[in-house]
Amino acid sequence: MAERPRVAFVGTGVMGAAMAGHLLAAGYPLVVFNRTREKAEALLAHGAQWAESPGEAASRAEVTITMVGYPADVEEVYLGVGGIVERAPEGALLIDMTTSTPTLAVRIAEAASARGLLTLDAPVSGGDVGARNATLTIMAGGAGAAFERAMPLFEAMGNTFTHAGGPGAGQHTKMANQIGIAGAMLGLIEALQYAKAAGLDLERTHAALSGGGANSWSWGAYGPRILSADFAPGFFVKHFVKDLRIALDESRALGLDLPGLTLAEELYARLQEADGAELGTQALWLLYERGEQAGGVS
Numbered sequence: 437m438a439e440r441p442r443v444a445f446v447g448t449g450v451m452g453a454a455m456a457g458h459l460l461a462a463g464y465p466l467v468v469f470n471r472t473r474e475k476a477e478a479l480l481a482h483g484a485q486w487a488e489s490p491g492e493a494a495s496r497a498e499v500t501i502t503m504v505g506y507p508a509d510v511e512e513v514y515l516g517v518g519g520i521v522e523r524a525p526e527g528a529l530l531i532d533m534t535t536s537t538p539t540l541a542v543r544i545a546e547a548a549s550a551r552g553l554l555t556l557d558a559p560v561s562g563g564d565v566g567a568r569n570a571t572l573t574i575m576a577g578g579a580g581a582a583f584e585r586a587m588p589l590f591e592a593m594g595n596t597f598t599h600a601g602g603p604g605a606g607q608h609t610k611m612a613n614q615i616g617i618a619g620a621m622l623g624l625i626e627a628l629q630y631a632k633a634a635g636l637d638l639e640r641t642h643a644a645l646s647g648g649g650a651n652s653w654s655w656g657a658y659g660p661r662i663l664s665a666d667f668a669p670g671f672f673v674k675h676f677v678k679d680l681r682i683a684l685d686e687s688r689a690l691g692l693d694l695p696g697l698t699l700a701e702e703l704y705a706r707l708q709e710a711d712g713a714e715l716g717t718q719a720l721w722l723l724y725e726r727g728e729q730a731g732g733v734s
């Protein structure tokens with residue numbers, strides 16, 4: 437096996453643990469950090485080394501990958517005192533795979549470039565299943581040379597890769613994806629709500645429409661979870677609300693009015709406030725079951 441560069445992986449939650457596991461299995465020496473150490477234990481048991489901070493992990497690697505939660509987490513791990521940008525060795529490649537803001541991606545790229553570091557913003561789509569099966573779609577912004585260097589790592593974690601443009605273009609591509617998913621989730625839930633109200637068998641309706649024009653990735657991934665009353669994440673409601681708000685902010689900055697996106701943000705924010713933050717996005721079903729989708733949408 438050709439020698440692999442040492443990789444630092446920061447953020448080993450639902451997505452990151454599976455993604456880092458694929459890198460380990462592909463033979464990359466791995467150093468990991470996560471806020472809660474216990475979520476990295478399985479990787480440590482398979483030979484990954486532990487670091488005491490994001491900056492320390494980065495200082496020990498040629499490539500650093502981050503998969504944390506929110507833009508504030510991304511800012512802290514990269515730009516904080518003793519963080520990744522400060523401590524990564526010259527020439528290192530830094531890849532943020534968190535869904536974050538295009539603006540922050542540009543700020544990190546500028547700070548990193550001043551220190552002789554390469555960056556990519558490379559968020560993903562494909563859900564927890566895509567992370568587990570290494571079938572993620574990866575959309576990257578940054579220099580072409582950084583993308584080429586990252587490709588072998590991306591190939592261990594996904595199966596569809598796009599170099600979308602310069603810094604921030606990966607996050608913009610991901611926002612377009614989230615706007616599409618917002619519509620797909622409303623479509624899934626309202627189609628099944630209609631079928632239920634009409635007295636149809638939900639399993640048969642879902643199966644029938646899986647071969648029809650209403651089918652989508654969300655239909656296939658989340659429909660069966662709704663039918664078996666499995667509302668665990670998957671993809672956290674709190675993270676989808678974060679994404680929808682970034683997409684709304686970016687749309688407004690572009691002078692765009694997107695009423696479908698606005699509606700999805702209102703409904704998911706309502707679900708989040710009704711103790712839904714830690715559930716998976718398919719739990720929007722519960723809001724409709726309780727009749728709480730009705731009224732008050734501006």
Ligand code: NAP
Pocket residue numbers: 446447448449450451452469470471472475490503504505506509512513533534535536560561562563564670671672675676679
């Ligand atoms: P998650 O399970 O909450 O994982 C995030 C991990 O990052 C957690 O383990 C968290 O630590 C760690 N973390 C957060 N801030 C940190 C910091 N400052 N230093 C070190 N570690 C830190 O969420 P996820 O589902 O994997 O999602 C991660 C990102 O991918 C999010 O931006 C999400 O929007 C995006 N995404 C998710 C999916 C999906 O289907 N799940 C799909 C595509 C994209 P703790 O363990 O202490 O909480």
